[in-house]
Amino acid sequence: MRPIGRWLISVGVALVLVAMPALVLGAPGAGPTFTFARGQESETLDPERTTAVSSAEVDYLLYDTLTSQDYDNTVKPGLAEKWTISPDGKTYTFTLKQGVRFASGKPLTSADVKFTLDRWRALKGSPSAFNISPIESVDTPNPQTVVLHLKEPLSTLLVNLAGYAASILNADAVNKAGEDYGTGAGKVDGTGPFILREWVRNDRLVVARNPNYNWGPPIYQNRGPAHLGTVVFKVITEDTPRLAAVQVGDAQFDPSVPGQAVDRLAREGKLQVIRYSDLNTAFIGFKLGHKPLDDLKVRQAINYGVNRQEVIQGAYYGLAEEAFGPLAPGTPGWLTGVKNIAYHYNPSTAKRMLDEDGWTQPRPGATRQKNGQPLSLLFLWTPGAAFDSVVPLVQAELGGIGVKVRTQQMEWTAFLAALRAGQHDMFLINVRYVTPDVLYFYFKSTQRPAPNRFDWADPETDRLLDTSRSSTSETERMAAYQKLQQIIVSNAVWIPLVHEKRVVVASKRLVVTKMHANVLYKMLDLDLK
Amino acid sequence: MASYIAGRLVQAAPVLLGVSVLVFLILHLTPGNPALAMAGPDAPPSVVRDIERTLGLDQPLYVQYGRYVARMARGDFGRSIRSREPVLGRLLDTLPVTLGLATVGVVWTTLVSVPMGILAAYRRNSLLDLSTIFAVLAGNAMPVFAIGLILLWVFAIQLRWFPLTGYESLRSLEGWRHIALPAITVSSGVIPLLTRLTRSSMLEVLHQDYVRSARAKGVRETAVIVRHAFRNALLPVITIIGLQFGGLLTGAFITETIFSLPGMGRLVVQAILGRDFPIVQGGVLLFAVTFVVTNILVDVGYAAADPRIRYG
Numbered sequence: 001m002r003p004i005g006r007w008l009i010s011v012g013v014a015l016v017l018v019a020m021p022a023l024v025l026g027a028p029g030a031g032p033t034f035t036f037a038r039g040q041e042s043e044t045l046d047p048e049r050t051t052a053v054s055s056a057e058v059d060y061l062l063y064d065t066l067t068s069q070d071y072d073n074t075v076k077p078g079l080a081e082k083w084t085i086s087p088d089g090k091t092y093t094f095t096l097k098q099g100v101r102f103a104s105g106k107p108l109t110s111a112d113v114k115f116t117l118d119r120w121r122a123l124k125g126s127p128s129a130f131n132i133s134p135i136e137s138v139d140t141p142n143p144q145t146v147v148l149h150l151k152e153p154l155s156t157l158l159v160n161l162a163g164y165a166a167s168i169l170n171a172d173a174v175n176k177a178g179e180d181y182g183t184g185a186g187k188v189d190g191t192g193p194f195i196l197r198e199w200v201r202n203d204r205l206v207v208a209r210n211p212n213y214n215w216g217p218p219i220y221q222n223r224g225p226a227h228l229g230t231v232v233f234k235v236i237t238e239d240t241p242r243l244a245a246v247q248v249g250d251a252q253f254d255p256s257v258p259g260q261a262v263d264r265l266a267r268e269g270k271l272q273v274i275r276y277s278d279l280n281t282a283f284i285g286f287k288l289g290h291k292p293l294d295d296l297k298v299r300q301a302i303n304y305g306v307n308r309q310e311v312i313q314g315a316y317y318g319l320a321e322e323a324f325g326p327l328a329p330g331t332p333g334w335l336t337g338v339k340n341i342a343y344h345y346n347p348s349t350a351k352r353m354l355d356e357d358g359w360t361q362p363r364p365g366a367t368r369q370k371n372g373q374p375l376s377l378l379f380l381w382t383p384g385a386a387f388d389s390v391v392p393l394v395q396a397e398l399g400g401i402g403v404k405v406r407t408q409q410m411e412w413t414a415f416l417a418a419l420r421a422g423q424h425d426m427f428l429i430n431v432r433y434v435t436p437d438v439l440y441f442y443f444k445s446t447q448r449p450a451p452n453r454f455d456w457a458d459p460e461t462d463r464l465l466d467t468s469r470s471s472t473s474e475t476e477r478m479a480a481y482q483k484l485q486q487i488i489v490s491n492a493v494w495i496p497l498v499h500e501k502r503v504v505v506a507s508k509r510l511v512v513t514k515m516h517a518n519v520l521y522k523m524l525d526l527d528l529k
Numbered sequence: 530m531a532s533y534i535a536g537r538l539v540q541a542a543p544v545l546l547g548v549s550v551l552v553f554l555i556l557h558l559t560p561g562n563p564a565l566a567m568a569g570p571d572a573p574p575s576v577v578r579d580i581e582r583t584l585g586l587d588q589p590l591y592v593q594y595g596r597y598v599a600r601m602a603r604g605d606f607g608r609s610i611r612s613r614e615p616v617l618g619r620l621l622d623t624l625p626v627t628l629g630l631a632t633v634g635v636v637w638t639t640l641v642s643v644p645m646g647i648l649a650a651y652r653r654n655s656l657l658d659l660s661t662i663f664a665v666l667a668g669n670a671m672p673v674f675a676i677g678l679i680l681l682w683v684f685a686i687q688l689r690w691f692p693l694t695g696y697e698s699l700r701s702l703e704g705w706r707h708i709a710l711p712a713i714t715v716s717s718g719v720i721p722l723l724t725r726l727t728r729s730s731m732l733e734v735l736h737q738d739y740v741r742s743a744r745a746k747g748v749r750e751t752a753v754i755v756r757h758a759f760r761n762a763l764l765p766v767i768t769i770i771g772l773q774f775g776g777l778l779t780g781a782f783i784t785e786t787i788f789s790l791p792g793m794g795r796l797v798v799q800a801i802l803g804r805d806f807p808i809v810q811g812g813v814l815l816f817a818v819t820f821v822v823t824n825i826l827v828d829v830g831y832a833a834a835d836p837r838i839r840y841g
Binding site for chain 1: 559560561562563564565566567568569570571572573574575576577579580582583584608611612613614619622623678681682685686689692693694695696786787788789790791792795796799802803804
């Protein structure tokens with residue numbers, strides 16, 4: 001054989017040997033590259049330090065949690081393959097899956113779980129640790145078993161442990177990186193289906209497939225390594241260029257499409273336009289401690305004065321459903337008959353109720369008065385795509401029944417500070433909760449002045465909320481949630497406005513079966529044609 | 530010259546101290562704080578208080594300012610409240626992008642404005658002059674963000690001549706393709722101003738006796754314009770170019786957002802919205818330093834342009 005032939009064969013054999021492990025396991029990053037265009041950069045990839053959605057969507061790829069969240073928002077196994085709960089609801093025993101490793105190669109043990117939960121609870125200034133505050137201690141009888149001891153039962157614990165903030169960390173990696181943990185490649189170590197490769201802030205964040213991953217949650221058909229080789233999160237702040245990036249093929253996914261573009265995109269048919277519910281509710285809250293909002297008749301009349309259909313068409317481009325109560329349809333415990341007890345738009349009824357209550361109009365079109373006091377309310381809000389249109393619509397509708405609404409637009413943190421200080425009569429906000437626990441946060445009397453910004457203090461509500469949190473009987477808890485929704489609606493503590501439809505656009509190359517409440521969650525079934 | 534520059538740097542110290550006080554007060558006296566932004570809308574007050582305590586926001590304002598200045602004196606800009614990164618490193622990562630944008634913008638502005646201004650003055654009241662005035666007025670009337678979006682739509686989306694977003698180092702050709710549209714956008718607000726100034730400055734000089742004398746001596750027309758007239762018309766032009774460099778830095782706030790450039794302007798805007806005080810304070814201070822240094826360089830440039838001016 002001529003020397004050149006031998007040389008070629010040697011090189012070929014060497015290449016096969018080098019490539020063999022990659023061919024068998026699937027090399028990190030090998031496979032299609034998926035570009036996810038988004039409006040906001042992740043804050044930090046230390047899950048215990050942030051509440052930003054832009055961090056969560058990356059955390060779900062880099063880390064795993066003890067439990068996972070199914071498409072129907074029920075809890076499924078995650079890193080824990082099974083668990084038991086003691087009859088008093090105060091002891092949870094988790095059995096970890098075998099063979100799970102961090103991206104660094106270190107095997108996952110119960111010590112890492114204990115480290116994660118202990119650190120989270122003790123972390124000064126953690127914005128999310130209150131979600132697991134009833135945990136008193138964590139035991140690790142063996143490397144595969146974790147026991148949580150609670151001060152009091154917490155019915156939402158398993159759901160809370162499925163959230164990104166409960167991502168299981170590698171104790172060694174956190175200790176080594178110290179304050180820098182979560183700030184860049186080499187300073188993050190999780191057991192998730194992807195590994196952080198590069199992070200140029202405000203430009204791109206690149207993660208590559210973890211070829212050894214085979215412990216995906218049971219909600220996926222593919223529980224092994226992801227089909228996608230690389231995922232690039234590209235930050236494009238402005239709506240127009242972000243959408244254009246998908247249209248011209250620079251990106252394959254945009255999770256926040258402006259409402260006015262949706263119809264056009266659907267008509268053009270060049271992209272997939274996917275609408276889904278993420279269990280959000282936009283509502284106007286009343287400050288019951290401020291007169292005359294302590295008067296149930298006034299609150300009910302104002303509820304009758306708001307035309308939700310007009311709001312949906314005028315502010316949401318038809319991409320929303322009417323809200324009738326404090327929970328979104330699909331949330332566990334949602335009151336199926338809530339529409340029947342809700343206040344439907346009826347300006348005549350609103351005017352009659354106010355007349356009967358002594359709030360009279362000196363002349364048509366004027367602000368109503370009672371004992372010389374005008375029915376004038378301060379309405380605080382913070383800008384957002386739809387809210388910019390919701391506020392003038394509601395103001396005009398309530399003006400039509402003689403209620404003067406003084407609107408005041410505020411920057412987000414100034415808005416939260418003003419609500420905390422109780423400066424509002426009414427305020428507009430959108431909440432998103434996959435569990436009925438939102439009722440506890442928003443209506444428990446001990447949660448005043450925030451997030452119970454309504455001054456709602458009712459012993460029966462408190463009793464039901466305690467039952468809903470601590471009862472180990474599912475039937476009893478669901479009954480408590482149903483009763484709570486009845487109380488809140490009948491007392492008109494809110495004006496439930498709408499459940500906004502989320503709209504994402506995706507390239508037709510993207511194989512996406514259905515949307516998760518956490519958008520693309522772990523991307524295990526996702527593929528590019 | 531060296532003693533002049535040293536003197537100017539010493540004078541800059543109170544300016545920077547004043548900037549730091551102003552930024553600190555504006556941030557801390559406006560309603561809302563980082564703890565609320567971090568905790569989100571559903572956290573109970575105890576969590577917000579806890580975060581405030583961790584960040585030292587529960588201390589009196591003078592204590593917070595004293596700690597801030599003491600840290601800065603040691604060269605410690607602190608850590609970002611939101612991302613936990615060291616502030617100085619974060620700012621220095623983004624500064625080259627913004628400086629690159631502003632520098633390319635200034636060069637582009639000069640290359641377009643100065644010849645346009647000279648030609649318009651030389652051919653006063655001609656079609657060329659009128660076209661220049663029209664272009665200047667049109668450019669002045671359009672906001673920067675509109676120009677940016679139009680350029681993006683035409684050249685990046687429709688024609689695909691330039692990348693849609695992102696940034697690459699200017700050491701590569703791809704980097705220049707990325708910076709081209711943002712640089713044209715950021716300079717669009719300055720070109721009209723500099724063109725008008727060059728034109729009026731040249732018009733003034735072209736009527737001076739020494740220009741007439743130069744022509745009478747038989748000096749070539751190009752030499753009359755470039756060597757005799759323009760050199761004397763240059764002083765106000767240098768002043769404006771220098772001052773507008775600062776303007777371009779601040780203009781970068783908008784341009785970086787439209788073109789998704791990972792620069793300091795965009796970082797500081799995001800930090801303001803997220804109430805990330807250390808990033809805002811450090812960023813504004815760095816902008817101020819850049820502004821001060823630019824002004825010193827402009828003054829030094831005077832001496833190079835005009836032999837009558839001597840410092841020191």
